[in-house]
Amino acid sequence: MSNSNPSKPGSPVWKSLETLIAVFTIIMIAAHLILRFALVTSxxxxxxxxxxxxxLGGTPLVWGLLVKMFHREFGSDLLAGISIVVSILLDEYLAGSLVVLMLSGGEALEAYAVRSASSVLQALSKRMPSIAHRKIDSRIDDVALDQIAIDDTLVIFPHEICPIDGIVLEGHGVMDESYLTGEPYMMSKTPGSQVLSGAINGESALxxxxxxxxxxxxxxxxMEVMQTSEQHRPRMRRMADKLGAWYTPLAVLIGLIAWIISGDPVRFLAVMVVATPCPLLIAIPVAIIGSISLAARRAIIVRDPTALETADTCRTIIFDKTGTLTYGEPHLTEQIYAEGxxxxxxxxxxxxxxxFSKxxxxxxILNTVQAEKTITHEATEISEPPGQGLQGTVNGHSIQITSRKKLLKQQPEVESQLxxxxxxxxxxxxxxxxYAGTYRFRDTPRTDGLSFINHLSPQHQxxxxxxxxGDRESEVRYLADQVGIENVFFSQSPEQKLEIVNEETAQTNTIFVGDGINDAPALIAATVGVAFGQNSDVTTEAADVIVMDSSLQKIDEFLHISRRMRRIALQSAIGGMGLSMLGMLLAAAGYLPPVAGALTQEVIDVLAVLNALRVAIPPKALIDFTPGSTI
Structure with missing residues (x-):
């Protein structure tokens, strides 16, 4: 159902109204208590x-619930609307006001926490430059991006973001394309190299x-894929909605039966008062907010509360490679030496x-030198022309570090030795x-990768x-072998990642873990999107959960926090509703008048909320795997 109509519940305008109602209700309830305890007799x-x-608050909320009922949306909040009306009829104004606060406050808290599509796209737009430096002859002019034509010559200054896709004409340097391609390294750029819009230029102008x-x-x-994925993201049914779907009609049915059998409408009112779904409207949000607080203390930021409700129900987890299962840093993995x-x-x-190299x-290489406690010497005549490799003299020996392509161009006869x-x-x-040797490098796998992957099935189903x-096949398969993943997709564009995630999410709830701009559409499309670190405003805006301390142990902690929250929330909600059902039966039988029913419901609410508050108490441990080496 679209929220484009501002008068519909769930629309941005409506959520703003609910926030205002919540604030207004808090102020008015405080004013009532002050007057009451200030011994005002009237x-x-x-x-x-x-x-x-x-x-002012109950009327628009009840109207919104009537609109939902018209669209055949029956949740726990509908029973709250009935309770508001019943409380007015019973002169239980404080109870009715509290229900107004529960209803509007829950929506306001959710609206504050949940990410919107516009914030993601706004972050994307802010990251991209609005102008480009167009070069005509020897003159450089700043022009808007939409004025750039194909074959125009542009200059990208050091540390700028590349504004457009193109080919290098002049200059030697490096670019960080990791957000876009998944390649974890600075990529060398020389005349003829391709450059991608969104890549970050190094220290040399190109x-x-x-x-x-x-x-x-x-x-x-x-950006286009991101917008599409956000518009087509399915709406998750909240835990309270699922429970309220059967609780609400059952409570109304009990009340109507009591009224019909006894002929006394007060029986219906008594049932409605004791049936007020506070365990759903208060206990579940309390459990969620407590879990959000617990997660934040462990450097896990939960932006969408739905993620806490659904993470433990996910049966497929999808990882990006760079920065998630790897550290995003090159590691010297193999040293091959020529004879002699x-x-x-x-x-x-x-x-x-x-x-002396940048x-x-x-x-x-230096990390390996340090690890192996290798002695180094004074070096002279150091030179590192852009794109030409590193040269220097050590102890009278001429040393050159170069690429295979450049070496074969200089000495084609050594090909047989390589x-x-x-x-x-x-x-x-x-x-x-x-020719003395070859050094090979790989992105460094996380040391806890294998043990983490192996424990996901037995411990988290x-x-x-x-x-x-988006990385190359050899790199992706190398990592998959290291951490024990069999389902591998490589060289994937953001569009292809999105398609894969959509296909998997159509079959079961999914978790996607990534850290680059190219992961943002997939983060939005997955049931739960988890972003590592703060590498990109775009990524963190698109994610439901942000792990500030990039660690697989934090993913495990989040999964346990989700499971614990669901368990305690369901205990509070179902236990509270069970006691409410007992109270409803007593009220239907005439043993519990409306006022006593309201007091009974308050006791039930306190018990449900106290149980829900347990979720904020840190347990002894939140991880259940032992980090081990993948290498």
Whole structure:
């Protein structure tokens, strides 16, 4: 059902009205209590704030519930509307005002927590530059993106976001494309290289030729997919709605039967008062809010309360690769040496010059040097021309770090000495112009990846685990083997990721875990979207849950918090409704008049809420797997 009509319940205008009603009700109830305990004897004066609540707040809420009933939407809130009317007829104005607060306050809290599509798209738009630097001859002018034509020459300054898809004409540097492609490394850019809109430029200016219009660029397509996925996201039935779907008509039926059999309408009113669904309207939100607080204390931000209700029912979990099951950092995984060269000697010479490099793989080599306690030496004549590799002199030896392509261009005769090309990244080492070895790099898998994946099925009833990445096949399959995932999809665009998630979600509830802009549409489409860290405003806006401390243990904690919240909330709601059912039967039999019924319901409410408050008490442990090594 569309919420485009502002007069419909659930529309943005309606949610704003509910928020105003909640605030107004709190103020008026406080005013009533002040007058009451200030020994004001006039009941009219005492009750005036409550009349205002019921007239100004209760009327629009009851009208909204009538609209829902007209559209055949019967939930627990419908019974609350009946209770508001009944409380007026019984002169139970405080009870009616409290129901108004429960009804409007719950909606207001949900509206505050739940993400809207516009916030995601706004974050996307804010990240993208509004202008581009167009170069004509020697002049550079700033022009709007929609004025850029195909084949225009543009300049991208250092650290700017690339405004359009294109090809490098001049300059050498690197770009961070990880948000868009899933590749975890800074990608080298030389004349002829492709650049993508949304990528972050490095420290060197690049001149590019526009290959597409702004509306057709990669970034624009992601925005388009994001908008589509948000518009077609299915509405989840809340826990209270499901329980209220049978509780509400049953309570009305009991009241009507009592009225018909006894001939006394007061019996119906008594049943309605004791049937007020406070365990649903208060206990479940209390459990949710307590769980949100517990999660926040553990660096897990729950943006959509529905995620807490549904996470424990998810049976498929889908991971992006980079930054979720990996650290998003290159790791030196293999050292291959030519005949006549020793590992410690070559690593010492390479480490001696890599200390002066800004290349993203340099730190991986230095980490290995440190781990193996290799001694380094003074280096001289260091040079690292953009796109040309690293050169230097150590202990009288000429050292060069280069790529396979550049080495074969310089010395084609060494091809027979080189190992076969494998997945991941590599660099080749020349010592005194002789091929000395090859270093291979992979994105570093998380050390707890294998044990985490292995425990999902027995401990969380996850029936299907998937790895969906924009990275290359060799990289994705390498990681899948490391962590034990069999369902693998590689080289996936945001559109393809979205299609996969939609297909899986159509069959069962899903969790998607990602951390890049290219994951945002999938995060929205999944039943529960979980984002790692704060790498992107777009990603965090699209996610239902944000894990601030990027750790698989936090995912486990969230799943346990969800399960615990559902268990305690259901205990409170079903237990409270069970006691209410007993009270309704007593009221229907004439043993519980309206006033006593209202007091009985208050006792039931207190018990349900007290039980729900247990959810905020931290348990002894919230993880049930032992982190182990995947390597």
């Amino acid at each position: 009941e009219t004066v005492q009750n005036f704030p409550l009349w205002a609540v019921l007239a 001149t590019i030729r526009a290959e597409k219009l702004a509306v057709d660029s990669r970034y624009a397509k992601i 060269f020793k590992q410690d000697e070559v690593l010492s010479l390479v480490g001696s010059i890599e200390r 290349h993203p793989l340099a730190q991986a 190992p076969e090309q494998a997945g991941g990244l590599e660099c080749l080492i020349l010592i005194d112009d002789l 996850i029936q299907r685990t998937m790895l969906v990445s």
